[in-house]
Amino acid sequence: MLGERRQTSARPEDRHETRPDGRPDDRIDDERMDEENILKPEYVRSVQDALEAGDDALVYELVEPLHPADIADLLELFERDERHQLAAAITDLMTSDVVAELNDFVRDDMMESLPASRVASIAEQLDTDDAVQLIEDLDEDNQQAILAELDAEDRHAIESALAYPEETAGRLMSRDFVAVPEHLTVGDLIDFLREDRALPNDFFEIFVVDAKHHPVGTCQLSWILRTPRTIPLTDVMKRDQTLIPAALDQEEVGNMFQKYALISAAVVDASGRLVGQMTVDDVVHIIAEEAGEDALLMSGAGEGDINEPIRAAYFSRVRWLVANLGTALIASLIIAAFGTAIEQLVALAVLMPIVASIGGNAGTQTMAVTVRAIAMNQLTRSNTKRILLREMRVAVLNGATIALLIGLATGAIFTPMLGLVIAAAMVINVIIAGLAGVLVPVIFDRLDTDPAVASSVFVTMITDSMGFFAFLGLAVVSGVVG
Numbered sequence: 001m002l003g004e005r006r007q008t009s010a011r012p013e014d015r016h017e018t019r020p021d022g023r024p025d026d027r028i029d030d031e032r033m034d035e036e037n038i039l040k041p042e043y044v045r046s047v048q049d050a051l052e053a054g055d056d057a058l059v060y061e062l063v064e065p066l067h068p069a070d071i072a073d074l075l076e077l078f079e080r081d082e083r084h085q086l087a088a089a090i091t092d093l094m095t096s097d098v099v100a101e102l103n104d105f106v107r108d109d110m111m112e113s114l115p116a117s118r119v120a121s122i123a124e125q126l127d128t129d130d131a132v133q134l135i136e137d138l139d140e141d142n143q144q145a146i147l148a149e150l151d152a153e154d155r156h157a158i159e160s161a162l163a164y165p166e167e168t169a170g171r172l173m174s175r176d177f178v179a180v181p182e183h184l185t186v187g188d189l190i191d192f193l194r195e196d197r198a199l200p201n202d203f204f205e206i207f208v209v210d211a212k213h214h215p216v217g218t219c220q221l222s223w224i225l226r227t228p229r230t231i232p233l234t235d236v237m238k239r240d241q242t243l244i245p246a247a248l249d250q251e252e253v254g255n256m257f258q259k260y261a262l263i264s265a266a267v268v269d270a271s272g273r274l275v276g277q278m279t280v281d282d283v284v285h286i287i288a289e290e291a292g293e294d295a296l297l298m299s300g301a302g303e304g305d306i307n308e309p310i311r312a313a314y315f316s317r318v319r320w321l322v323a324n325l326g327t328a329l330i331a332s333l334i335i336a337a338f339g340t341a342i343e344q345l346v347a348l349a350v351l352m353p354i355v356a357s358i359g360g361n362a363g364t365q366t367m368a369v370t371v372r373a374i375a376m377n378q379l380t381r382s383n384t385k386r387i388l389l390r391e392m393r394v395a396v397l398n399g400a401t402i403a404l405l406i407g408l409a410t411g412a413i414f415t416p417m418l419g420l421v422i423a424a425a426m427v428i429n430v431i432i433a434g435l436a437g438v439l440v441p442v443i444f445d446r447l448d449t450d451p452a453v454a455s456s457v458f459v460t461m462i463t464d465s466m467g468f469f470a471f472l473g474l475a476v477v478s479g480v481v482g
Contacts, residue, residue: 044074064093076103076106119149128174164247167249168248169250173267186236190224205221214273217239217241247270255375262280334472345418352472355471364459374451391434392431407420418480425474428470436463
């Protein structure tokens with residue numbers, strides 16, 4: 001049933017005998033895995049050859065020794081048709097542990113190809129949060145068919161999770177936790193834990209609740225084991241706890257776990273009732289996912305997954321390229337306005353990309369720092385001015401350093417006046433880049449828009465346009481060209 005926790009990241013001995021160097025015994029010089037625990041190309045090819053030959057028995061023999069996580073890796077290495085063929089050949093090896101480890105796109109594709117009863121059977125072996133991930137991206141008809149195959153209790157748990165928005169604590173939380181009333185003694189709790197057969201397989205923290213099922217404290221098992229039986233729970237429990245609203249975004253959940261060094265935390269609904277818990281193993285995945293997501297969004301690469309369908313990848317990327325084309329036209333118009341000056345002095349055409357390029361890099365550096373600070377709640381309304389002034393000081397130092405280098409080189413190769421012009425333009429553009437790198441993400445954040453999504457396009461537009469304008473404008477004003 002729902003609630004059996006998978007052990008994909010559990011103790012090494014759950015997977016293999018571990019040697020002092022940290023590598024599993026049966027993977028030392030293993031014919032399947034290399035030194036970095038990655039499937040060897042020769043092994044993958046042998047499985048592929050067996051599939052092409054239609055030898056399902058050999059395929060099963062080759063795959064059977066693998067850990068579920070490695071079977072998932074193997075499936076992801078094949079094309080769609082081969083993947084389905086492999087899944088059919090290894091039958092009972094396609095456990096819930098394997099499915100839980102699959103890439104989202106691969107898992108969705110495979111679940112859509114399986115009968116609803118088979119998907120429901122897999123879902124019943126997973127935690128509620130993993131079961132939700134299994135079916136949440138399937139189309140409505142498939143979801144309903146799978147839910148119909150589940151028993152009433154499991155169906156209700158998944159439906160209640162799906163009622164929360166995506167990427168919130170309510171969607172991701174585990175509903176497998178231990179909660180006891182506050183009137184118990186330590187002895188009562190120990191007896192309850194020994195006698196109750198419906199407890200989760202793994203737990204280390206117990207939530208204490210009042211009559212309305214509101215969490216009032218927590219007890220770690222280590223405290224319970226060292227406390228006399230007659231002591232009331234209210235005397236030994238920790239009352240100060242971090243509660244996570246079920247509607248809280250997963251990125252904020254990750255920030256809370258990092259800030260308060262949490263191992264687990266209670267999740268409460270709008271009325272304050274305990275409805276689940278978040279644990280650090282779930283949050284590790286959230287932090288990694290959010291970090292990768294922000295990096296991909298800043299580049300306009302969409303999901304950035306090599307298993308993403310080509311059509312989806314095209315639409316997610318091309319829209320930002322079109323937007324970038326529009327912003328590039330602005331820079332082109334500025335260059336066109338100084339066409340006569342460029343014709344008089346070809347050196348301007350040679351040097352102006354340098355100004356724009358350095359400014360773009362400086363803006364990207366500042367923007368990356370700012371987006372990360374916003375994501376981690378390090379940059380708020382309280383300290384925006386201080387951070388802006390700090391980045392301005394950094395920009396001035398960077399701009400002066402680069403301006404000195406490029407000014408001396410340009411003066412030596414061309415003329416001293418042109419060296420002064422490009423040095424001044426460089427300082428101006430790097431300072432503007434620092435300003436844009438902070439203000440653009442902050443403005444998007446104030447507008448409740450993810451600053452990682454569109455900041456890079458606008459920062460690049462500003463640094464390119466202002467770089468060309470500053471350099472060419474100063475060249476005209478200074479008399480370098482007529």
